[in-house]
Amino acid sequence: MTPDRALTTAGLALILALGSALARGAPAGGTTIQVQDDRGRGVVLAAPARRAVTLAPHATELVYAAGAGDRLVGTVRGSDYPPAARALPVIGDGTQPDAERVAAARPDLLIAWQPSAAEPLARVMEKLGIPVFYSDPLTLDAIPGAVERMGVLFGTEREARAAAQDMRARLDALKARYASRRPVRVFVQAGLDPIFTLNDASIVSDALRICGGVNVFGQAVVVAPQVTLEGVLAARPEAVLAGVSRPEDTRKNLAAWQAMGLPAARQGHVYGVDADALYRPGPRLIDAAEAICADLDRLR
Structure with a gap:
């Protein structure tokens, strides 16, 4: 970055501090908001957030589901759902958020995902009192609880609670419907050339479990292991599940597995679910779970 474009540490701190003070305002009635995040940290706000920045697409979706999308003033590249999110200013990507752009957004709350990517920026924010x-x-x-906590952070509890209740009802219906169905062995395709999969630590496997699916590599030591074709064939999956961007991707996957001699593919049991819905731990993963359950039930 050239000197004329660079912000000094002091300058960045000043912009952030002034922006935070303007955005937060005075707490109403001296009441603070306290919420525990997914790292077990207590997060305290003086008042409901009015100018938040999200550092992950799933966080953006959670905020919108909680009825607080109009409180977002910045997000990362790839935050494209709901459609309104595409109009938000982009402050970089999830692995390298741009501190200058975050400062220009004058946030009063930063919603992060992976500590390794967010830590440098988070340290600056926390020193300046920005939660x-x-x-x-x-x-x-x-996921429903995550939506409810967003509602608390933004002061949209009523909308968030209603959305969470609907999500819990849908999940309960899936559990009740598929609890006694025959288990189906599934290979989760996370990559095809080379072949990668996911283990049971992945939230994708949790969606499979609700549907009565069994991840054939669920006991793998790492979350996203590379596996061989011989390993997949030996695991004897009855179905293949992959995240896809377009319907034709599923047809390509089916043809590829048929060419590799997978019996499940020869029977047509290769399924595709919208990749963003499947891999983001947000509200649309419930939509993905409903689609997976329907696919596995057709196989049965």
Whole structure:
């Protein structure tokens, strides 16, 4: 970065501090807001957030689901849902957020995901008294609660509670419907060339479990291991599940697995779900779970 574009540390701190003071305002009636984030940290706000920045697409979706999308003043590249999010200013990507752009947004709350990516910026924010909330739902059951906590942070509890109740009702319906169905062995395709999969620590496996699916590599030591074709064939999956960007991607996956001699593919049991809905730990993962359950039930 050239000197004329660079902000000094002092200058950045001043912009952030002034912006935070303007955005926060005075607490109403001296009441503070306290919420525990997904790292177990107590996050305290003097008043409901009015100018927040999200550092992950799923966090953006959670905020909108809580009825607080109009409180977002910045997000990262890839935050494209709901459609209104595409109009938000972009402050970089999730791995390298631009501190100058964050400062220009004058946030009163930063919603982060992975500590390793957010830590440098988070340290600056916390020193200036700007709260940092880490969002990382690990199961489908955690998603409604995540929406409710966003409602508390933004003062939109009524909208958030209604959305969360609807999500819990949908999850309960899936559990009740598929609890006694025959288990189906599933290979989760996270990459095809080379072949990658996900283990049971992934939230994708949690969606499979609700549907009566069994991840054939669920016991792998790492979350996203590379596996061989021989390993996949030996695991004898009855179905393949992959995140896809377009419907034709599923047809390509089916043809590829048929060419590799996978019996499940020969029977047509290769399924695709919208990749963003499947891999983001946000509200649309419940939509993805409903689609997965329907696919596995057709296989049965």
